[in-house]
Amino acid sequence: MAETLHYDVAIIGAGPAGLAAAEDIVAAGKTVVLIEKYLWGGTCPNYGCDPKKILLAAVEAKEHVEFLSGDGVDGQVAINWESLMGRKMRFTEAIPEKTVHSLDANGIAHVYGAAHFINSDTVVVHGDEDVEVQATDWILTVGQRPAELDIPGAELTIDSETFLSLPAMPEDVVIIGGGYIAVEFASIAAAAGAQVHLVVRGSELLTGFDEAFVDTLLDQLDDRGIRVYFNTEVTEVAKTDDGLNATLSFGSTLPTKLVLRAVGRVGNNDTLALENAGVEDDIHGINVDEFLRTSNPHIYAAGDVANTSRPRITTVGYYEARYAASVILGHDEPITYPAVPVVVYGTPKLAAVGVPTQYAEADGYSVRDIDMTNWFTYYRTGEPAARAKVVLDANKKLVGATVLSAHADELINYFTEAINNKDGYQAIRDRLYAYPTPASDLEYFF
Numbered sequence: 001m002a003e004t005l006h007y008d009v010a011i012i013g014a015g016p017a018g019l020a021a022a023e024d025i026v027a028a029g030k031t032v033v034l035i036e037k038y039l040w041g042g043t044c045p046n047y048g049c050d051p052k053k054i055l056l057a058a059v060e061a062k063e064h065v066e067f068l069s070g071d072g073v074d075g076q077v078a079i080n081w082e083s084l085m086g087r088k089m090r091f092t093e094a095i096p097e098k099t100v101h102s103l104d105a106n107g108i109a110h111v112y113g114a115a116h117f118i119n120s121d122t123v124v125v126h127g128d129e130d131v132e133v134q135a136t137d138w139i140l141t142v143g144q145r146p147a148e149l150d151i152p153g154a155e156l157t158i159d160s161e162t163f164l165s166l167p168a169m170p171e172d173v174v175i176i177g178g179g180y181i182a183v184e185f186a187s188i189a190a191a192a193g194a195q196v197h198l199v200v201r202g203s204e205l206l207t208g209f210d211e212a213f214v215d216t217l218l219d220q221l222d223d224r225g226i227r228v229y230f231n232t233e234v235t236e237v238a239k240t241d242d243g244l245n246a247t248l249s250f251g252s253t254l255p256t257k258l259v260l261r262a263v264g265r266v267g268n269n270d271t272l273a274l275e276n277a278g279v280e281d282d283i284h285g286i287n288v289d290e291f292l293r294t295s296n297p298h299i300y301a302a303g304d305v306a307n308t309s310r311p312r313i314t315t316v317g318y319y320e321a322r323y324a325a326s327v328i329l330g331h332d333e334p335i336t337y338p339a340v341p342v343v344v345y346g347t348p349k350l351a352a353v354g355v356p357t358q359y360a361e362a363d364g365y366s367v368r369d370i371d372m373t374n375w376f377t378y379y380r381t382g383e384p385a386a387r388a389k390v391v392l393d394a395n396k397k398l399v400g401a402t403v404l405s406a407h408a409d410e411l412i413n414y415f416t417e418a419i420n421n422k423d424g425y426q427a428i429r430d431r432l433y434a435y436p437t438p439a440s441d442l443e444y445f446f
């Protein structure tokens with residue numbers, strides 16, 4: 001008979017969402033347990049955002065030299081993948097243990113193993129020994145995993161987690177997909193010296209972003225030697241004597257050393273036996289109401305696995321999980337979201353926030369599309385393309401923006417602040433930002 005542990009709140013999944021909720025609940029004096037089956041810390045720090053951005057740091061360093069090459073800087077720089085990977089590993093290998101230390105320091109109980117419900121208030125956790133956990137309230141933060149491909153040879157492809165631990169960068173890489181991971185990893189692989197073939201099933205890259213900016217990004221990817229194949233599928237992957245062959249739907253074959261599939265992610269809700277707890281889900285994740293409550297009123301879902309139609313990114317995960325914790329602690333207002341900035345960390349970066357810039361004019365907003373390439377900020381660093389589009393409402397308040405630049409990840413945060421503060425030109429002008437920086441450019445967008 002398995003041991004049974006009892007808590008006020010149990011949280012399944014120790015990624016950014018689960019960890020954030022646990023901290024708030026224990027701080028309010030309730031007992032809480034976190035259950036994790038793989039790496040404490042979840043996707044983002046172990047095999048997502050953070051290791052990706054460590055690799056990107058070397059890409060950025062290389063690009064900044066190249067931007068000024070022959071115009072202030074001489075000589076070539078190259079990415080040393082092996083030593084870069086060592087740097088990444090030193091960071092990621094410490095994450096699970098650091099996470100557990102922090103749980104212990106905060107008085108958060110933890111159980112290691114895969115959980116599934118056996119009734120509406122009990123899970124069995126399959127770890128070294130099976131443990132039963134019972135709780136009054138639950139938060140499900142089990143995240144997503146890479147989607148599989150249904151083609152012959154799919155087992156020869158790798159996913160984003162394996163890519164982020166590649167011991168060597170092969171001379172060529174085929175990437176299947178046209179979303180965040182495809183563009184980000186194509187940028188990294190190309191900068192590290194690989195010939196990248198990006199195979200996109202549909203007719204567009206990065207659906208949902210301003211098409212004009214995606215076109216400029218495509219030109220930049222092209223300049224970096226990345227080949228993009230639209231309306232093309234990889235129909236088969238097969239082993240050869242010295243690598244792989246990827247067969248393309250228009251009939252030709254790409255000999256390659258590596259095929260990365262980046263075709264979306266699917267929720268881990270299917271691991272939880274939710275039917276035993278009366279929790280409804282579908283292919284988009286766990287269904288929740290405007291309190292992030294599932295069809296079982298004592299069970300909440302947050303982060304990537306929650307079907308909230310918000311971007312599946314770390315900040316949204318934290319935000320939703322803290323909100324779910326607050327409802328358990330007595331808060332009774334439906335969830336509202338602030339402006340959510342999203343960034344594709346490519347070369348260059350593409351970022352967006354607020355009212356989508358591509359539809360804003362038709363919706364009656366005024367739109368300014370600004371080529372920033374010759375602005376001092378970008379002239380100084382020699383960036384080949386820097387562009388921003390801002391959306392202003394009838395009161396000339398900023399309500400949306402898209403940015404393409406090596407600094408887009410910073411600039412988009414200033415736009416997000418302006419949107420959340422409902423700032424107009426005067427409010428921006430009355431602030432003093434250090435000059436000359438991307439922030440001190442803000443007044444030029446109004």
Ligand SMILES: Cc1cc2nc3c(=O)[nH]c(=O)nc-3n(C[C@H](O)[C@H](O)[C@H](O)COP(=O)(O)OP(=O)(O)OC[C@H]3O[C@@H](n4cnc5c(N)ncnc54)[C@H](O)[C@@H]3O)c2cc1C
Nearest residue numbers: 013015016017037042043044048049115143303304313314
């Ligand atoms: C390659 C990549 C790059 C990314 N880059 C960015 C970025 O730059 N910026 C950004 O904001 N977002 C990024 N994301 C998205 C970000 O990682 C996720 O949005 C975030 O991790 C979601 O947090 P979460 O807590 O909801 O889920 P996760 O972090 O996925 O955590 C869920 C946890 O639940 C555990 N689990 C699953 N099932 C069970 C079970 N049955 N029992 C016990 N435990 C279980 C899993 O092992 C996992 O540890 C990236 C994602 C990927 C894959």
Ligand SMILES: NC(=O)c1ccc[n+]([C@@H]2O[C@H](COP(=O)([O-])OP(=O)(O)OC[C@H]3O[C@@H](n4cnc5c(N)ncnc54)[C@H](O)[C@@H]3O)[C@@H](O)[C@H]2O)c1
Nearest residue numbers: 177178179180181182201262263264265312313343344345
């Ligand atoms: N910078 C960031 O914030 C960041 C970075 C990486 C990942 N993420 C998160 O992780 C998610 C997953 O990233 P992703 O790039 O895998 O997904 P995505 O949803 O961004 O893109 C998936 C792509 O795969 C294509 N596709 C789907 N099925 C296919 C098939 N069978 N064959 C060929 N192409 C197919 C889609 O058309 C799309 O272009 C993102 O949506 C995002 O939520 C965020």
